[in-house]
Amino acid sequence: MVEVVGWGSLPASCVTEAREGMVVYTESDQVTEARSTILELLLANHPDDCLTCDKAGRCSLQDFSYRYGIRKGPFLGERKAYPLDQENPFILRDMSKCILCGKCVRVCSEVVGRNVVDFSFRGFATKVATPLNCGLEEAGCVFCGSCVEVCPVGALSEKQMSGRGRSWQVNSVTTTCPYCGVGCQVNLQVKGNRVVGAKSAGTGINGKHLCIKGRFAYGFIHHPERLTRPLIKRNGQFEEVSWEEALHETGSRLREIKELHGSDALAVLASARITNEENYLLGKLARAALGTNNIDHCARL
Amino acid sequence: MTNSIDEIAGASLILAIGTNTTEAHPVISLRIRKALQRGAKLIVVDPRKTELAELATSHLQLKPGTDIALFNSMARYILGERIWNKEFVAERCEGLEGLRESLGEFTPEYAQTITGIPAALIKETARAYAQAERATILYTMGLTQHACGTDNVLAVANLALLCGQIGRESTGLNPLRGQNNVQGACDMGGLPNVLPGYQQVQDEGNRKIFSGAWGAALSDKPGLTLGEMMDSALQGTLKAMYITGENPILSDADSNHVQKALEKLDFLVVQDMFLTDTAKLADVVLPAASFAEKEGTFTNTERRVQRVRKAIEPIAGAKPDWQIICALAAELGYPMKYAGPKEIFEEITRLTPSYRGISYQRLEKEGIQWPCPSEEHPGTKYLHNQTFVRGKARLTPVNYMQPKELPDEKYPLMLNTGRRLQHYHTGTMTLRTEITQIYGSEKLDINPGMPKT
Numbered sequence: 059m060v061e062v063v064g065w066g067s068l069p070a071s072c073v074t075e076a077r078e079g080m081v082v083y084t085e086s087d088q089v090t091e092a093r094s095t096i097l098e099l100l101l102a103n104h105p106d107d108c109l110t111c112d113k114a115g116r117c118s119l120q121d122f123s124y125r126y127g128i129r130k131g132p133f134l135g136e137r138k139a140y141p142l143d144q145e146n147p148f149i150l151r152d153m154s155k156c157i158l159c160g161k162c163v164r165v166c167s168e169v170v171g172r173n174v175v176d177f178s179f180r181g182f183a184t185k186v187a188t189p190l191n192c193g194l195e196e197a198g199c200v201f202c203g204s205c206v207e208v209c210p211v212g213a214l215s216e217k218q219m220s221g222r223g224r225s226w227q228v229n230s231v232t233t234t235c236p237y238c239g240v241g242c243q244v245n246l247q248v249k250g251n252r253v254v255g256a257k258s259a260g261t262g263i264n265g266k267h268l269c270i271k272g273r274f275a276y277g278f279i280h281h282p283e284r285l286t287r288p289l290i291k292r293n294g295q296f297e298e299v300s301w302e303e304a305l306h307e308t309g310s311r312l313r314e315i316k317e318l319h320g321s322d323a324l325a326v327l328a329s330a331r332i333t334n335e336e337n338y339l340l341g342k343l344a345r346a347a348l349g350t351n352n353i354d355h356c357a358r359l
Numbered sequence: 360m361t362n363s364i365d366e367i368a369g370a371s372l373i374l375a376i377g378t379n380t381t382e383a384h385p386v387i388s389l390r391i392r393k394a395l396q397r398g399a400k401l402i403v404v405d406p407r408k409t410e411l412a413e414l415a416t417s418h419l420q421l422k423p424g425t426d427i428a429l430f431n432s433m434a435r436y437i438l439g440e441r442i443w444n445k446e447f448v449a450e451r452c453e454g455l456e457g458l459r460e461s462l463g464e465f466t467p468e469y470a471q472t473i474t475g476i477p478a479a480l481i482k483e484t485a486r487a488y489a490q491a492e493r494a495t496i497l498y499t500m501g502l503t504q505h506a507c508g509t510d511n512v513l514a515v516a517n518l519a520l521l522c523g524q525i526g527r528e529s530t531g532l533n534p535l536r537g538q539n540n541v542q543g544a545c546d547m548g549g550l551p552n553v554l555p556g557y558q559q560v561q562d563e564g565n566r567k568i569f570s571g572a573w574g575a576a577l578s579d580k581p582g583l584t585l586g587e588m589m590d591s592a593l594q595g596t597l598k599a600m601y602i603t604g605e606n607p608i609l610s611d612a613d614s615n616h617v618q619k620a621l622e623k624l625d626f627l628v629v630q631d632m633f634l635t636d637t638a639k640l641a642d643v644v645l646p647a648a649s650f651a652e653k654e655g656t657f658t659n660t661e662r663r664v665q666r667v668r669k670a671i672e673p674i675a676g677a678k679p680d681w682q683i684i685c686a687l688a689a690e691l692g693y694p695m696k697y698a699g700p701k702e703i704f705e706e707i708t709r710l711t712p713s714y715r716g717i718s719y720q721r722l723e724k725e726g727i728q729w730p731c732p733s734e735e736h737p738g739t740k741y742l743h744n745q746t747f748v749r750g751k752a753r754l755t756p757v758n759y760m761q762p763k764e765l766p767d768e769k770y771p772l773m774l775n776t777g778r779r780l781q782h783y784h785t786g787t788m789t790l791r792t793e794i795t796q797i798y799g800s801e802k803l804d805i806n807p808g809m810p811k812t
């Protein structure tokens with residue numbers, strides 16, 4: 059909210075159009091006082107949970123309270139208390155922390171086009187809810203997570219990231235989603251040598267948006283079935299071997315076959331999943347080192 | 360894609376053919392919704408009633424495999440009604456008369472008998488497409504994954520050319536590519552007939568440039584395609600394969616055929632993150648690092664080259680693919696030494712005209728769309744603005760063929776494959792994530808109208 063000279067009330071800046079000759083103050087006494095009161099009112103109906111809240115450190119309510127020096131407010135009274143909704147594997151919903159800003163409602167209806175949640179009930183009982191309070195999945199949620207991305211507080215959060223690190227302990231690395239050809243920009247959340255989460259990068263073609271795969275399907279990275287040693291099959295059984303041995307075996311077998319049957323008895327399958335640099339090297343390896351144009355990948359399927 | 364993803368939101372008409380966009384390209388579907396909010400028309404051509412079809416202004420629910428009949432009849436109607444873009448065709452296309460002749464029998468009424476779409480709807484669609492201010496066509500495997508896939512695309516291209524709905528902002532012909540780097544793998548020459556940048560291997564000049572840069576003589580004989588590789592392996596002429604990051608046993612049609620072919624090889628090397636069904640058949644398996652463990656670039660469906668950044672060290676024992684390939688080259692007596700992916704990329708840009716102006720430095724903030732011929736070039740938002748690659752575009756007559764396999768008494772049903780929102784491709788990755796908690800195994804959708812036999 060801002061102060062406009064000559065206006066009686068403080069308009070919300072996001073829905074007020076600028077006009078010729080308008081004089082606007084964004085941080086006047088009147089503005090800061092109003093903001094402080096609003097924050098006090100919000101905090102009066104907000105759990106004291108910053109100590110364990112995963113949003114701490116990137117929470118707008120925290121940040122603005124800090125900015126305006128709001129401590130425990132003068133307003134006391136009943137607080138809403140809803141059970142934590144942990145029913146689905148991706149989005150934790152802690153509606154006791156909801157400040158009813160409506161961002162999640164709008165992103166779901168206006169951008170994602172799903173209308174999974176909306177305001178229900180009235181007055182103090184107002185709550186962002188699914189139809190009949192059913193689970194998100196049942197309500198038609200596709201778990202794109204855009205609501206989590208826009209929620210300014212800890213009301214909506216990524217379940218997989220819960221308790222995995224405080225915001226300031228986590229590094230963010232911008233990279234490209236490894237799934238479909240859209241190429242969304244993802245911020246991988248890294249703690250130690252582990253990927254503990256993913257958020258949209260806010261840039262690129264996707265902006266704040268991702269789909270369920272880009273946002274929630276990174277668990278394969280640290281999956282126990284990841285291969286960690288090269289394998290050579292002997293008598294029908296895989297044996298773990300060193301890199302030297304595996305590479306040497308591969309090199310000598312390929313050379314042997316090339317000498318015996320010619321270069322065109324060899325073929326390479328490149329991949330639509332690995333990087334440009336790697337595909338380039340595979341082409342170079344096939345054509346220059348093996349001497350064949352037998353290289354393809356599954357683009358034609 | 361001839362256009363950018365963002366431009367979809369600016370189209371006044373979207374013709375979506377065989378694309379289940381909300382599931383296969385979820386974030387692109389947001390642009391379609393935006394276009395709809397701005398008043399665009401959406402026409403969906405799909406045998407299935409997808410979510411997109413439910414959003415559509417009209418749904419042309421054709422019988423599987425009858426695409427050419429539909430698009431030919433639209434072209435014929437547009438010519439008959441004289442609503443084609445005469446200026447565009449005269450200036451930028453050739454072959455109009457040949458096309459006109461080839462369309463003789465394809466009246467919308469005739470097409471109705473083949474496709475099952477009412478003739479009136481075909482006419483209405485043709486008119487709307489021809490007269491739209493900015494019409495864009497989106498398509499995916501629903502159009503291409505047929506025995507006549509290439510012809511299907513040609514039939515659609517004819518429409519775009521006839522109506523001049525290409526080469527302007529928000530008008531074009533846009534295949535939405537499936538995999539994160541399928542565009543890049545093609546750009547980099549991961550194909551049997553072309554070197555990086557789609558430079559033909561049969562062209563002596565191209566070979567000279569590359570053999571100079573690579574210090575080796577290059578074969579002028581186009582190689583085998585994936586399908587031909589499998590056939591040659593079965594025949595015994597192909598003896599060894601090196602497969603990286605693919606699981607053809609699951610992803611290729613006819614699993615049994617592929618399995619037999621791979622088993623017949625004298626030597627099979629598979630490089631992957633997991634012991635996939637394909638890797639299980641290998642003689643040597645090399646553990647590769649994931650995207651989060653390496654540097655590099657992917658090129659997305661709108662030709663945008665974007666950075667992949669290393670978030671963590673490779674998990675114990677695995678190596679990034681580029682390092683494995685270099686180490687293997689050394690074993691083959693052809694050392695390839697690079698300090699890292701950046702140096703490889705620099706070599707790529709020297710040899711690939713469409714990538715020439717791109718560098719890691721320029722990619723730091725955001726991706727760049729090729730062609731980008733020089734360092735000053737901003738990249739290319741949409742293609743074919745002034746001319747086509749070959750000069751004038753050819754309108755190509757396309758014959759309609761019945762699908763190769765039609766339901767018969769023994770096999771009375773038609774099975775259509777497709778993408779699920781929740782999972783990706785063969786599931787090597789997504790089946791090892793929390794997603795399995797809501798979607799654990801593949802499901803079969805059955806038409807409720809199907810007799811319960």
Ligand code: SF4
Nearest residue numbers: 156157159160162209
């Ligand atoms: S975005 Fe968060 S705070 Fe705002 S209404 Fe939704 S749940 Fe509540």
Ligand code: SF4
Nearest residue numbers: 235237238242269272
């Ligand atoms: S987040 Fe979803 S839409 Fe975006 S690139 Fe990844 S898989 Fe595709």
